[in-house]
Amino acid sequence: MEWLKDYWWLILLFLLGVFLNVIRDLNNISYKHYLDKKKGPQQDKADKKQDN
Numbered sequence: 001m002e003w004l005k006d007y008w009w010l011i012l013l014f015l016l017g018v019f020l021n022v023i024r025d026l027n028n029i030s031y032k033h034y035l036d037k038k039k040g041p042q043q044d045k046a047d048k049k050q051d052n
Helices: 002-028 031-051
Strands: none
Touching: none
């Protein structure tokens, strides 16, 4: 565990990079498109009937 004392900053730098990459990827996800796709075409028809 001596190496941990010497290289703790590399571990933090790696974790920071992973964290920033996850945030960047999550910002690229279109959750509205996902929810519309999850509903499916049958649900869309039911929604239109309720609106009328």
